[in-house]
Amino acid sequence: MLIRWVVMVAAVIVAGWATSALGFKFSVDVSSTRAVLELFVGVAVLAFVNATLGNILKFLTLPLSCLTLGLFAFVINAAMLFLVGQWSIGFTIGDFWSALVGAILISIANSILSNLLGIKDDDSDSDD
Numbered sequence: 386m387l388i389r390w391v392v393m394v395a396a397v398i399v400a401g402w403a404t405s406a407l408g409f410k411f412s413v414d415v416s417s418t419r420a421v422l423e424l425f426v427g428v429a430v431l432a433f434v435n436a437t438l439g440n441i442l443k444f445l446t447l448p449l450s451c452l453t454l455g456l457f458a459f460v461i462n463a464a465m466l467f468l469v470g471q472w473s474i475g476f477t478i479g480d481f482w483s484a485l486v487g488a489i490l491i492s493i494a495n496s497i498l499s500n501l502l503g504i505k506d507d508d509s510d511s512d513d
Contacts, residue, residue, distance in 0.1 A: 390425070390429065397431075397476060399494040400494055409479075428475065430469055439462065462491075463484040466491070470484060470487075
């Protein structure tokens with residue numbers, strides 16, 4: 386669980402840098418130890434909000450997700466990222482489009498880093 390948390394922090398840092406480079410308003414502060422610790426707290430808050438409010442919203446918008454073949458999940462993830470980003474706990478997000486691009490890049494970076502480190506999903510059925 387700790388490794389997944391660190392991977393998620395790294396994914397947020399990568400997504401923040403990439404979205405800023407693309408001209409979006411997503412900034413991540415890693416200028417000091419205190420800022421990095423704040424980022425860890427912010428990612429923990431993001432994980433909690435995704436696990437609670439995000440799952441409720443995904444359930445309520447299930448018909449819309451079916452119509453969009455699951456792509457609406459990115460919109461919900463972006464909304465959760467935007468919500469937590471407004472609290473400025475380690476990262477800030479200026480607008481919803483920045484959150485949408487950031488959510489997509491966080492998903493991609495998280496997948497790549499998890500695969501590189503050999504981290505499997507918690508709900509996998511394999512006994513490896």
